[in-house]
Amino acid sequence: MKVVYKAIWDLPVEELFASGHRACAGCGPAIAMRWITKTAGPNTIVVNATGCMEVTTTQYPETAWMVPYIHVAFENSAAAAAGIDSAIRTMTKKGLWKSGKTNVIVIAGDGGTYDIGLQSLSGMLERGHHVLYILYDNEAYMNTGIQRSGGTPRFAWTTTTPVGKAIRGKIQAKKDIMGIVMAHRVPYAATASISNIIDMANKIKTALEYTEEGPTFLHILAPCPPGWRFPEERTVEAARLAVETGYFPLYEYDHGKVRLNPPTSAIVADPKRRKPLREFLKFQGRFAHLTDAEIEELEKEVVANLNYLAKLASL
Amino acid sequence: MTAVATQIQKAKTVLALTSNYAVAYAVKAADVDVVAVYPITPQTTIVEKIAEFVDDGELNADLIHVESEHSAMSAVVGAAAAGARVFTATSSQGLELMHEVLHIASGLRLPVVMAVPARALSAPISIHGDYSDLMNTRDTGWITYIASSAQEVYDTVIQAYRVAESVLLPVMVSYDGFLMSHTTEPVELNDEEEVKRFLPRRERPNVLRPEKPITMGAFAMPDWYYEIKYQVQEALQGSLKTIEEVDEEYGRTFGRRYGVVQTYKMEDADYAIVAYGGASFGNAREAAEIAREKGIKAGVIRLRVFRPFPTSYIVKYLSGVKAFAVVDRAIAFGGPGGGPVFTDVATALWMNGIDVPGISVIHGIGQRSMYVEDFVKIYEMLRDGEKNKVVYMGLRL
Numbered sequence: 112m113k114v115v116y117k118a119i120w121d122l123p124v125e126e127l128f129a130s131g132h133r134a135c136a137g138c139g140p141a142i143a144m145r146w147i148t149k150t151a152g153p154n155t156i157v158v159n160a161t162g163c164m165e166v167t168t169t170q171y172p173e174t175a176w177m178v179p180y181i182h183v184a185f186e187n188s189a190a191a192a193a194g195i196d197s198a199i200r201t202m203t204k205k206g207l208w209k210s211g212k213t214n215v216i217v218i219a220g221d222g223g224t225y226d227i228g229l230q231s232l233s234g235m236l237e238r239g240h241h242v243l244y245i246l247y248d249n250e251a252y253m254n255t256g257i258q259r260s261g262g263t264p265r266f267a268w269t270t271t272t273p274v275g276k277a278i279r280g281k282i283q284a285k286k287d288i289m290g291i292v293m294a295h296r297v298p299y300a301a302t303a304s305i306s307n308i309i310d311m312a313n314k315i316k317t318a319l320e321y322t323e324e325g326p327t328f329l330h331i332l333a334p335c336p337p338g339w340r341f342p343e344e345r346t347v348e349a350a351r352l353a354v355e356t357g358y359f360p361l362y363e364y365d366h367g368k369v370r371l372n373p374p375t376s377a378i379v380a381d382p383k384r385r386k387p388l389r390e391f392l393k394f395q396g397r398f399a400h401l402t403d404a405e406i407e408e409l410e411k412e413v414v415a416n417l418n419y420l421a422k423l424a425s426l
Numbered sequence: 427m428t429a430v431a432t433q434i435q436k437a438k439t440v441l442a443l444t445s446n447y448a449v450a451y452a453v454k455a456a457d458v459d460v461v462a463v464y465p466i467t468p469q470t471t472i473v474e475k476i477a478e479f480v481d482d483g484e485l486n487a488d489l490i491h492v493e494s495e496h497s498a499m500s501a502v503v504g505a506a507a508a509g510a511r512v513f514t515a516t517s518s519q520g521l522e523l524m525h526e527v528l529h530i531a532s533g534l535r536l537p538v539v540m541a542v543p544a545r546a547l548s549a550p551i552s553i554h555g556d557y558s559d560l561m562n563t564r565d566t567g568w569i570t571y572i573a574s575s576a577q578e579v580y581d582t583v584i585q586a587y588r589v590a591e592s593v594l595l596p597v598m599v600s601y602d603g604f605l606m607s608h609t610t611e612p613v614e615l616n617d618e619e620e621v622k623r624f625l626p627r628r629e630r631p632n633v634l635r636p637e638k639p640i641t642m643g644a645f646a647m648p649d650w651y652y653e654i655k656y657q658v659q660e661a662l663q664g665s666l667k668t669i670e671e672v673d674e675e676y677g678r679t680f681g682r683r684y685g686v687v688q689t690y691k692m693e694d695a696d697y698a699i700v701a702y703g704g705a706s707f708g709n710a711r712e713a714a715e716i717a718r719e720k721g722i723k724a725g726v727i728r729l730r731v732f733r734p735f736p737t738s739y740i741v742k743y744l745s746g747v748k749a750f751a752v753v754d755r756a757i758a759f760g761g762p763g764g765g766p767v768f769t770d771v772a773t774a775l776w777m778n779g780i781d782v783p784g785i786s787v788i789h790g791i792g793q794r795s796m797y798v799e800d801f802v803k804i805y806e807m808l809r810d811g812e813k814n815k816v817v818y819m820g821l822r823l
Binding site for chain 2 (some may be wrong): 234
């Protein structure tokens with residue numbers, strides 16, 4: 112990660128994501144959008160997959176986007192972005208593109224990335240397009256009403272994985288999307304959280320710079336108050352606890368090298384500094400049904416994942 | 427003296443080309459910027475030829491080797507939204523996989539041009555030609571040509587760019603899978619500089635540009651959606667005029683024009699066959715000759731433009747005949763008329779108060795051979811007073 116912003120007063124002032132959009136109060140993804148657009152700057156084209164951010168920000172005839180924006184469909188944002196990248200590069204050669212260097216950024220949710228959009232994401236990564244793909248992860252299909260996705264964690268309640276007598280929430284674990292992306296050997300991929308803005312902004316800057324070489328990827332955790340069932344003033348706190356409990360580790364993959372970022376690096380160095388997972392789970396309605404045994408099981412998974420990442424980082 | 431000199435100066439380039447290669451040469455002449463394609467039979471040789479042009483530096487375009495047809499259409503939609511001139515091609519299941527994005531291309535009013543060597547659909551799997559794939563795109567808001575010779579394929583692809591960029595709608599150019607896509611005919615190529623003048627680069631107002639940010643593909647509530655889709659309908663209906671004007675200008679510039687409907691011996695015809703694609707001017711014309719030798723006043727109407735449907739021409743030519751038949755190379759499953767184009771023709775006549783008896787003929791499904799004698803038989807059936815029925819010709823029962 113290239114450190115461009117050291118402190119909060121270094122961050123860009125100009126707003127390119129307008130207020131007055133229709134996202135819920137306390138929306139985690141909306142916070143991500145604000146910082147993505149600010150950090151990327153006006154010479155940016157946003158390609159948005161179908162999802163919360165599309166339906167809440169572009170209600171015709173209004174829009175929250177102050178940069179050029181296109182939504183095509185749910186599963187094809189990476190392919191549409193590939194076309195835009197290709198158009199800019201060829202038209203630049205032919206003298207038909209007069210806007211200079213332009214960032215092409217995909218913004219897609221977990222459904223559009225882990226599930227229906229995985230194929231076009233893989234194709235875009237394999238072909239090496241100059242695109243930054245940003246996954247904002249609220250861990251379910253939220254704009255259709257909280258259905259499980261490949262990004263939903265184990266045991267979480269959703270409307271399609273209800274907590275019943277026989278089955279209690281989602282059975283499967285969350286898909287390792289970073290692992291899938293890293294397997295494509297992209298120049299840069301990183302996780303970020305809306306609770307750690309300076310880290311996130313620096314990762315956006317770094318990822319955009321590396322798109323000159325090829326595709327880059329950011330996995331941003333963006334909690335959803337109605338979907339996770341917590342009070343809307345606790346969004347950033349939820350994201351912060353996800354990081355501090357090791358549930359959502361902050362790390363980056365830079366040209367083949369995995370590096371843990373603070374505070375995850377500190378947690379791994381000194382496990383006593385990791386907050387108990389219960390602190391992240393306890394105020395969320397989607398986990399309210401968990402037994403102590405289930406929490407313990409999830410905690411084991413968190414520790415195993417941290418150990419796995421520490422091993423990757425040591426390679 | 428001057429005329430002779432000009433003729434020598436403009437020595438015509440005539441190549442032996444398949445319809446697929448004719449598409450590739452037209453795409454090269456159109457100087458496209460972005461091509462995104464996924465291979466599928468019988469489309470593949472189009473992109474193979476384009477790949478040669480790109481890799482040899484004869485075409486300055488970026489060829490995106492996408493991982494599916496859905497992504498092919500998505501990529502050209504993205505590229506066109508950024509202001510690029512784009513091309514893609516597909517057939518059969520590939521066209522079906524694109525279907526979702528076909529609606530988006532027209533809804534976003536993007537001048538995408540696509541070639542479709544038409545092919546049968548699964549199941550059972552058939553790699554052979556008919557028009558089942560194309561007919562399923564009927565209501566996607568695309569302008570749709572069906573060409574009947576390699577020369578026409580070449581000319582139509584060039585016309586398609588001019589039309590698409592004028593009316594801001596996507597255009598597909600279709601023709602027979604295998605029977606045209608893989609058979610060779612002489613094709614006269616245009617001077618590429620002249621094509622560039624015919625297809626001037628004009629910056630579209632609504633493209634993705636950082637200097638003037640716009641939001642494309644917005645979310646429309648019930649208070650707006652209907653109006654926006656109505657605009658597509660209006661533009662598509664109105665495009666017939668542009669299609670004809672472009673065809674006329676193309677004729678003045680390059681010496682070849684086709685109209686939206688072509689006819690053969692319809693001046694005094696009592697019995698007409700309406701058809702499209704390769705069979706419409708090969709088999710059908712020959713059959714009309716044979717039928718006329720037998721004393722049947724036979725004529726042919728070839729549909730060159732399927733969408734927008736050339737209702738006024740169909741009404742004009744069919745209102746004077748005693749009976750007509752439509753030869754469809756696709757089945758409108760479970761529908762009232764057997765074939766999709768028959769249903770259109772019948773509707774066109776009924777909406778205009780014309781009561782002419784007709785036969786819906788289904789033929790050539792999955793590339794079942796269509797013989798000239800079959801078409802002669804259709805004329806005989808019309809003469810014998812057969813009417814208002816569906817005939818599955820060439821079917822073994």
